[in-house]
Amino acid sequence: MFDVFALGPTGWGDEMLMGALMTVLVSTSSLILGILIGIIFAFCKLSNIFALKIIANTYTTIIRGIPELLIIYLLFFGGSGAVMYIAKIFGYDGYIELNAFTIGTIAVGAISGAYSTEVIRGAVNSVHKGQFEAGKALGLNGYGLYGSVIFPQVARIALPGIGNVWQITLKDTALISVTGLVEIMRQSRIAAGSTHEPFIFYTAAIILYLIITRLSNILFDKAENTYSKGYVSKEAI
């Protein structure tokens, strides 16, 4: 029964592990893109400029109200067209095709960006006003204020939330399999199709996802501990 998972050309073991690696890679790059989007839109939401607020609110409402699959279809069928359209403005007339990894990262990154926006906005909001004022009183502004005073505190508060976003992102990458990127989901479909043993391969896929979830939980717990060093929670006092 377990022959099908042999490593090398006789079994699917190494292919499945490569699929797991691809899932981790595409999830990580999507999470990073999502956090960058999240930082930008969180500051849009917190800014006093009405237009920026509207743009950020529209973005989060649309992403959270529309199925992920539909967003992936939009980018899968329309992504290359959009890139070529932009390239045309800059004078490039050739044919550009985005690969499945890039499209997947952009699609899942856009989705996870909406969740990150809320997490980061909440974290920035929960930093005490006095911290901003104290920073300014010390003559810090711009990067100095945000980089060395606000960001470390935001990171600590946002970390558990980002952990949740990671779980969502990880699961959303399964949807990219419909665009042909060979990650766990796609790989187990291929293997199930060619061996006629879908039960075993989907069970293996479930186990792989659970392992990734478990390992990332451990990592996030460690990171939370590191970032909370020297911080005593109110309950502990």
Added chain:
Amino acid sequence: MRYELMYESFFKIAEGVPLTIQLVIISTILGIFLAIAVALMRISGNKLMSAPAYYFVYLIRGTPLLLQLYFVYYGLSQFEFIRESILWIILKEPYWCGVITLTISTGAYSSEIIRGGILSVSKNHIEASGALGLSQVKTFLLITLPITVRQALPAYGNELILMVKATSLISIVTLMEITGIARTIISKTYAPVEIFLVAGSIYLVINFIIVMLVNLAERRLGIEKAT
């Protein structure tokens, strides 16, 4: 923008709305019973009951819905004995596989919401109802459940929206709901942006109506907004 195409495809995509809503309603109703059962098992205090419930929730929350759907639709049908059993009447239909998957998924997620709601019921309420001579079942039905509903409703509204979004996956097992029809039109006309706008707006309207209904229910139950 091809406005005429958008106008035409609106009516085609709208034909998928009843199926989407039907999937949401059936799986939500079935899912709530599952969720209450799982939540009660988890807080029962009996290891034999709480451990399976814990691992069930962990399993469902740790794996993608698409994988669960494939597992039910393709994975289970591998076995001869399932194909010959009475279960096959249900499992051969993509529709029922979709309903089963969605029910299990929402059951696991909402069990956590309900568990949080039940745990938030103050001990004093339970003791007071015991002092009034109410039985355990009556205490649960008359005291714990109403308070739980109030506590859990805002979070449950989010779960309903996630359910609407989750039904889109059922299109992958050949069911023609909103996303399924949208996908077919996109691959025929190659107008992804237009069709996305049409299908996306339909989803937004459905979700907006759900948010309104949940808000209405919250107001009737006297739940104050956190802000």
